[in-house]
Amino acid sequence: MSDKRDAAFEEKRRAILRAATKVFAQKGYTGTRVGDIAKEAGIAYGLIYHYFANKEDILNSLFQGTWSLTLKVLEGIHEEGGTLRTKLRKIAGFFLEAWSLQPDVVEVVVLEVIRSPKFLEAANLEAFQKTFMLLEKVIASHQDQLREGTDPRMAAVLFLGSLEILLTGFVAREFLSEGLNTESGADAVVDTFLYGIVGS
Amino acid sequence: MSDKRDAAFEEKRRAILRAATKVFAQKGYTGTRVGDIAKEAGIAYGLIYHYFANKEDILNSLFQGTWSLTLKVLEGIHEEGGTLRTKLRKIAGFFLEAWSLQPDVVEVVVLEVIRSPKFLEAANLEAFQKTFMLLEKVIASHQDQLREGTDPRMAAVLFLGSLEILLTGFVAREFLSEGLNTESGADAVVDTFLYGIVGS
Amino acid sequence: MSDKRDAAFEEKRRAILRAATKVFAQKGYTGTRVGDIAKEAGIAYGLIYHYFANKEDILNSLFQGTWSLTLKVLEGIHEEGGTLRTKLRKIAGFFLEAWSLQPDVVEVVVLEVIRSPKFLEAANLEAFQKTFMLLEKVIASHQDQLREGTDPRMAAVLFLGSLEILLTGFVAREFLSEGLNTESGADAVVDTFLYGIVGS
Amino acid sequence: MSDKRDAAFEEKRRAILRAATKVFAQKGYTGTRVGDIAKEAGIAYGLIYHYFANKEDILNSLFQGTWSLTLKVLEGIHEEGGTLRTKLRKIAGFFLEAWSLQPDVVEVVVLEVIRSPKFLEAANLEAFQKTFMLLEKVIASHQDQLREGTDPRMAAVLFLGSLEILLTGFVAREFLSEGLNTESGADAVVDTFLYGIVGS
DNA sequence: GATGAATGAGAGTTCATTCAT
DNA sequence: GATGAATGAACTCTCATTCAT
Structure with a gap:
């Protein structure tokens, strides 16, 4: 009952x-x-x-619910092992798929929570930073393959930044338009991130 | 008079x-x-x-004033010529320097205008998209050097995304902390973008 | 059943x-x-x-239940007879004892019902006024002992006022503090009321 | 200007x-x-x-404004000197006159501030307690005339209680009705308080 | 009897904008 | 130009009361 x-x-x-x-x-x-x-x-x-409790509580609950799932997925990807490319590909795929499936959730989480000083505090900030740290760990665990001078922490930030602009992008959405789908987007982000636009 | x-x-x-x-x-x-x-x-x-006219007009004026300058600078960089690396380095340097000199302006423009559906319309949106197109043109003008499969438009988006997360980043700011300065930040962004974190 | x-x-x-x-x-x-x-x-x-029936009904019931008992007690005291001092002493004792036993009840009745124009109407007002009239009757029945110029009605009001400030008094409670107990309080009120603070 | x-x-x-x-x-x-x-x-x-600042601030301002004046008047009466009767008579006169001139102010101050736990705190409580202490001092300064066993502090409380019930009295107002005016009321309170209703 | 989800009138407070001085 | 008093739409949050289960 x-x-x-x-x-x-x-x-x-x-x-x-x-x-x-x-x-x-x-x-x-x-x-x-x-x-x-x-x-x-x-x-x-x-x-x-x-x-x-109040309006703010709604947004926080929304973020916490979403982000705790995100963290679990990232941890799973990290533990599954595989090449660096495999892992990053999975991560990018997860974010972009999430976006295409639930664009609203992603938009709100990214625009209203992550970018808002007011909400990105305490509990929320911690959850968010864990993501950075986890990604840094993933990258650092393949240190031997990294181009000389590459800082895993900075790399983690840039990778998430690349993903974020694709997820958010009021602009990007219209700008990239039809060509973008989960698969091709994830490939582009990962390849650019791993090999650069110029290459060797 | x-x-x-x-x-x-x-x-x-x-x-x-x-x-x-x-x-x-x-x-x-x-x-x-x-x-x-x-x-x-x-x-x-x-x-x-x-x-x-009203509060909104203040934010719009702020954006227009800032962004028209930005566009001019980018156009200048494009016209000056030089290698792709030189140009991107100048662009990254300009943004990061602007950020270190006037963090408030950048923060407001990025967080309040760009992210807001309400403000990123009409005039503002157009100004913003011009930036993407300009950057796309810069990259496309060095097409021959690009790694196969690289889409200049997507590349432009990713480059600006990388810069944006560094500019905005409440998180990144604390996460990257002291090590980050205009020079080293610009180098990291450009090198990662051009050559990737893995390299050849 | x-x-x-x-x-x-x-x-x-x-x-x-x-x-x-x-x-x-x-x-x-x-x-x-x-x-x-x-x-x-x-x-x-x-x-x-x-x-x-509703929230208001709760308060009214609370008052009616308490006050009808009060009235009965006062009537009993009046009918039992005895000197004026004896009667007043019993009345003061009753109120102060009730207060020490159930301070909450007294507080609510005095503060929430008596002081509130909304509640001190009709039925409640009548019950309350009966108390004054009863006390007036008690005092008037010993008219011969009263100091010249003493108005029984005014005296009744003053006596209840003296009691009330002791019962209610957030201030008085702290101000008089430990020295006050049922016995000594009742004595003080009655003696002051009967003989004054100066005396003859 | x-x-x-x-x-x-x-x-x-x-x-x-x-x-x-x-x-x-x-x-x-x-x-x-x-x-x-x-x-x-x-x-x-x-x-x-x-x-x-808000609704509460209005009530507090109202009380503070009124009560600071009251305190000044009481202090003046204390310093002017005279017999105990003279002083108490002036005090009673002041309160009752204030009531007849501005019944609303008195009603609000007594009913809404003094009797309300919420408002009788901090600044307000202090102001209020000062009054008790001042009155206690007045009475204590004539200690030699007091009937044996009279506690100046308790006396102060009872005197103010007598005045308060006259000032407030939704009940009393109707109950005492026409006979009551400033002069006769003050006389009754003071005489009862000084000499009791019975006398010697 | 018993529960608590559901409703919505109502209250305090904020603040962009106007305008008389 | 400059000031800040004045206005009132708008919004969040509370809570007595009803009612289906």
Whole structure:
């Protein structure tokens, strides 16, 4: 009985998060009224506050839920082993696939949380930095293959930066347009990152 | 007489923009009250409306002023000629130097304008896309040196993405910490972009 | 069967009133949420509405229950007879004892009902005024002993005022602090009231 | 110029306080909406926040303004000297006169501030306690005349309690009705307090 | 009886913008 | 030009009350 209740509660929470994601992606966090989320979810706005402490809590929950999954996936990729290219390819593929499947989630997480000083604090910041550290570890574990002078930490930042601009890109989306799909995008990012645009 | 007046007018406008930049960088566009800008500029808040139509106009002016300069610089670099590396190095240097000299301006432009659907429209979007196209042209003009399969357009996006994460990066800033300066940062970005982290 | 049910019903009502008293005393009537009362009573908040019409009804019930007892006690004291001092001493003792035994009840009744224009109406006001009239009667019945110029009605008001400030007094409580107990307090009030602070 | 401005500012503040006093007295602090105050003052509700930090600040300002005056008057009475009766008579007269002149102010101060745990804190509590201490000092300075066993502190509390119930009294007002005026009320309180209702 | 999800009126507060001085 | 008083739309959050389960 209680299980049924809890399950229903969680399902509702998720429904609200889904609605919030959609609206945040459209109007941005600040531009979104709590009432907008409620309308999108088909409920009264007051009910939002039964499931979340406040508007901010919604965004944080959204990020934490998404990012904890991301971290697990990255850890899995790291542990599976394989060549550096294989690993980076998997990582890029994961991000770009996530984007094509749930563009709203990615957009909100990247634009509203990661880039916002207010939200990228404490718990959120820590989760985010773990990603950098994990990627740095992946790259560093193949140190022997790296071009001389390559700093694994800087490399991690640049790799994520490359991915981020593809994920976010209001501009890029229109600019790159039709040619971009998950596969070709991931290949391009990884190859450019590994071999450069000029090559040897 | 009119010139003198105009000059004074322009000077005041610039002073307000300077103040706005500082406050926007600290609190974000939405988190900034018009009164905050006025206080920073040392004037009454009502006076803001003698120089700008509204709050939004301030951010747009800020972006346009900054970005038109940026475009000119990039055009100059393109026309000056030189090797691909030379050009990219100049571009990276320009952005990173701008960032180290006026971190507030860059932060505001990147975080508040570029990421905001509301602001990245019409005039702003056009200015922004010109940058991509210019960079694409720069890269494409050295097509013969490019590694096979390299798309100049995608390459342009990735290069700017790499720069952007360094410019913005609340995270990266702390993560990369002290080691990063204009010179070494520009080198790392350009070399990674040209030759990859693995090399040949 | 019906009796049993009624008894259980009444017991639950009283339990809710007890809980409400405690919470009202802590947070005040307005500051208390219906949910707070329910939590204190260990029940679901919806259940409150099976026992009371609404939040206001709880406070009114609380007052009526308490005050009807008070009135009975005062009537008893009046009828028992004895000297004026004996009677006043009993009355003061009753109030101060009630306060020391159930400070919450007194606090709520005095602060939330008596002071509130909204609640001190109709039924409540009548009950309250009866107290004054009863006390006036007590005093008037010893008219022959009264100092010349003493108005029984005014005297009744002053006596209750003296008691009230001792009962309520957030300030007085700290100000008088440890020295005050039921016995000494009642003595002080009665003696001052009867003989004054100067005396003859 | 600035003086003119400041004066106008202060005058407006006072006007808002006057309006607030009136409305608080009618509906109570909690029952009053900020908009009610604005309407009473004939201004837009937003303007309230140019003059006060928030609703609470209005009540505190009201209390502080009133009570600081009260303290000054009491100090003056203490220093002027005279018999105990003279002093108490002046004090009672001051309070009752204030009440008859500005019943709203007194009502609000007594009912909403003094009796409210929330507001009787910190600054307000201190101001209030000073009054008790001052009155205690007044009484103690005539120690030699006091009836044996009289505690000046307890006496101070009882005296203020007697006054308070007269000032407040929703009940008392109707109950004592027409017979009560400033002069006779003050006499009754002081005489009862000094000599008791029985006398020698 | 019992639960708590659901509703929505309502309240406090913020702040961009206008405009009289 | 300059000031800041004035306005009111907008928004977040609270909470008494209802009602399906």
